[in-house]
Amino acid sequence: xxxxxxxxxxxxxxxxxxxxxxxxxxxxxxxxxxxxxxxxxxxxxxxxxxxxxxxxxxxxxxxxxxxxxxxxxxxxxxxxxxxxxxxxxxxxxxxxxxxxxxxxxxxxxxxxxxxxxxxxxxxxxxxxxxxxxxxxxxxxxxxxxxxxxxxxxxxxxxxxxxxxxxxxxxxxxxxxxxxxxxxxxxxxxxxxxxxxxxxxxxxxxxxxxxxxxxxxxxxxxxxxxxxxxxxxxxxxxxxxxxxxxxxxxxxxxxxxxxxxxxxxxxxxxxxxxxxxx
Amino acid sequence: xxxxxxxxxxxxxxxxxxxxxxxxxxxxxxxxxxxxxxxxxxxxxxxxxxxxxxxxxxxxxxxxxxxxxxxxxxxxxxxxxxxxxxxxxxxxxxxxxxxxxxxxxxxxxxxxxxxxxxxxxxxxxxxxxxxxxxxxxxxxxxxxxxxxxxxxxxxxxxxxxxxxxxxxxxxxxxxxxxxxxxxxxxxxxxxxxxxxxxxxxxxxxxxxxxxxxxxxxxxxxxxxxxxxxxxxxxxxxxxxxxxxxxxxxxxxxxxxxxxxxxxxxxxxxxxxxxxxxxxxxxxxxxxxxxxxxxxxxxxx
Numbered sequence: 001x002x003x004x005x006x007x008x009x010x011x012x013x014x015x016x017x018x019x020x021x022x023x024x025x026x027x028x029x030x031x032x033x034x035x036x037x038x039x040x041x042x043x044x045x046x047x048x049x050x051x052x053x054x055x056x057x058x059x060x061x062x063x064x065x066x067x068x069x070x071x072x073x074x075x076x077x078x079x080x081x082x083x084x085x086x087x088x089x090x091x092x093x094x095x096x097x098x099x100x101x102x103x104x105x106x107x108x109x110x111x112x113x114x115x116x117x118x119x120x121x122x123x124x125x126x127x128x129x130x131x132x133x134x135x136x137x138x139x140x141x142x143x144x145x146x147x148x149x150x151x152x153x154x155x156x157x158x159x160x161x162x163x164x165x166x167x168x169x170x171x172x173x174x175x176x177x178x179x180x181x182x183x184x185x186x187x188x189x190x191x192x193x194x195x196x197x198x199x200x201x202x203x204x205x206x207x208x209x210x211x212x213x214x215x216x217x218x219x220x221x222x223x224x225x226x227x228x229x230x231x232x233x234x235x236x237x238x239x240x241x242x243x244x245x246x247x248x249x250x251x252x253x254x255x256x257x258x259x260x261x262x263x264x265x266x267x268x269x270x271x272x273x274x275x276x277x
Numbered sequence: 278x279x280x281x282x283x284x285x286x287x288x289x290x291x292x293x294x295x296x297x298x299x300x301x302x303x304x305x306x307x308x309x310x311x312x313x314x315x316x317x318x319x320x321x322x323x324x325x326x327x328x329x330x331x332x333x334x335x336x337x338x339x340x341x342x343x344x345x346x347x348x349x350x351x352x353x354x355x356x357x358x359x360x361x362x363x364x365x366x367x368x369x370x371x372x373x374x375x376x377x378x379x380x381x382x383x384x385x386x387x388x389x390x391x392x393x394x395x396x397x398x399x400x401x402x403x404x405x406x407x408x409x410x411x412x413x414x415x416x417x418x419x420x421x422x423x424x425x426x427x428x429x430x431x432x433x434x435x436x437x438x439x440x441x442x443x444x445x446x447x448x449x450x451x452x453x454x455x456x457x458x459x460x461x462x463x464x465x466x467x468x469x470x471x472x473x474x475x476x477x478x479x480x481x482x483x484x485x486x487x488x489x490x491x492x493x494x495x496x497x498x499x500x501x502x503x504x505x506x507x508x509x510x511x512x513x514x515x516x517x518x519x520x521x522x523x524x525x526x527x528x529x530x531x532x533x534x535x536x537x538x539x540x541x542x543x544x545x546x547x548x549x550x551x552x553x554x555x556x557x558x559x560x561x562x563x564x565x566x567x568x569x570x571x572x573x574x575x576x577x
Contacts, residue, residue, distance in 0.1 A: 003348075006378050013375060017366035017406070103362030107422070110328045110356035110432075111379045112348035276291075276331035 007121020159237020
């Protein structure tokens with residue numbers, strides 16, 4: 001267990017040394033700063049008398065703060081989900097290939113680290129960094145809204161959790177590709193492909209219906225079924241403001257995405273455990 | 278024999294290519310063991326099998342009495358790979374800290390500084406990122422990493438590659454100190470003169486097989502003496518004593534089986550009125566040993 005933690009810590013310190021974390025924090029902080037100045041709210045007794053975001057009026061009449069802020073929270077959680085995952089793919093695609101590169105993997109494998117710990121530790125380290133940046137954004141934005149409107153909800157955290165689960169499933173495939181091919185470009189391509197394709201394939205009946213031949217439809221269904229439903233997962237955050245019942249569907253969605261992630265991390269560990277370096 | 282490394286019938290195939298074809302090797306504990314051989318002989322493959330970086334197709338190998346995949350054994354090993362790639366964003370200081378943590382070794386700031394100083398890394402480079410380092414500086418950092426935790430077995434693959442002559446002497450000194458401390462050194466180097474200077478045992482690898490192994494001084498031993506006269510002897514004397522020109526300027530080779538035979542022969546030489554100004558026991562240098570072992574020709 002300590003080995004696993006140490007490998008993850010090493011990956012985090014690597015990302016820190018490469019200033020990826022710093023870049024993330026600067027980008028997020030700048031975004032939050034812009035958000036702070038762009039949001040102008042006037043709250044009177046729990047209701048929003050006047051509100052502007054980027055100069056646009058948020059509402060016509062005096063309404064409850066939570067109702068007005070729903071789209072703001074929705075946009076915020078969606079931005080964290082989509083931008084967070086895309087930035088994560090770009091920023092972390094070379095982590096595993098570099099660890100497994102010739103001259104470096106030899107040194108790592110000569111250390112008292114089981115190969116399984118090397119794969120799992122790397123995966124956990126990357127997910128921790130992604131999770132930190134996503135939660136940091138949500139906490140920052142929630143604090144701004146709390147200070148400006150005196151309103152707080154846990155709903156954005158559901159969005160952040162969804163983004164972490166989504167990224168965990170995407171990075172698992174990237175990790176597997178990296179372990180097989182040791183290529184950052186292929187790893188990033190796999191991540192972007194999964195991200196885009198799973199958004200398209202969110203409706204499981206949509207893509208199979210494009211094909212006439214029954215066997216192709218069946219084949220496409222087999223391919224699509226285990227994919228994480230990223231579009232549905234991305235909607236969990238915004239939806240949770242309005243409908244608690246939607247959250248009941250969260251567990252199966254998160255569960256299937258995490259199962260997908262576990263499968264590919266397991267496959268990556270299997271590849272690494274048997275490979276000659 | 279108490280062995281630090283022991284390989285029995287070690288085979289390694291990469292598809293149809295046989296990289297190692299039945300290696301039997303014993304590296305005595307506390308020795309400084311050199312591995313030499315031509316390019317593609319299987320030296321790096323052998324090292325990879327030793328460290329569990331690659332898996333054998335057949336046979337077995339043990340390090341310090343355990344299998345290479347044992348994490349306990351790896352804690353007692355230091356390794357410097359041939360084509361070392363270090364995390365470019367990290368400084369040598371943070372690299373050493375990180376590897377020590379992964380190895381389960383607690384290093385104080387002073388110990389890290391001592392380790393970096395020992396391998397000759399300048400103080401101003403300690404906190405600079407490794408990505409900006411020259412090859413020699415990277416190599417020195419790699420050696421400092423290998424030395425973490427005072428390992429019982431040090432496996433060094435081309436440790437002085439890219440290092441200047443002064444630096445090489447410094448590295449040789451570090452290796453000698455480690456050996457003196459009791460660590461077994463396993464050295465793979467293309468620099469035969471260096472292997473000759475550092476090692477007390479060698480193995481010659483050719484086409485995936487160990488073709489010669491043993492104590493370096495006994496392998497280098499010959500029944501040839503090199504002799505130099507004050508004045509060059511006439512041809513009839515040369516043929517009488519079967520003297521053949523040696524590879525060294527002004528020297529002749531003298532083949533004798535024992536010191537007694539040498540004394541008797543020298544007596545006859547003096548009787549001829551010849552004056553000797555230099556006499557030395559010739560030994561096979563590693564280059565000739567390697568060439569002879571690889572081409573199956575007799576050395577010298």
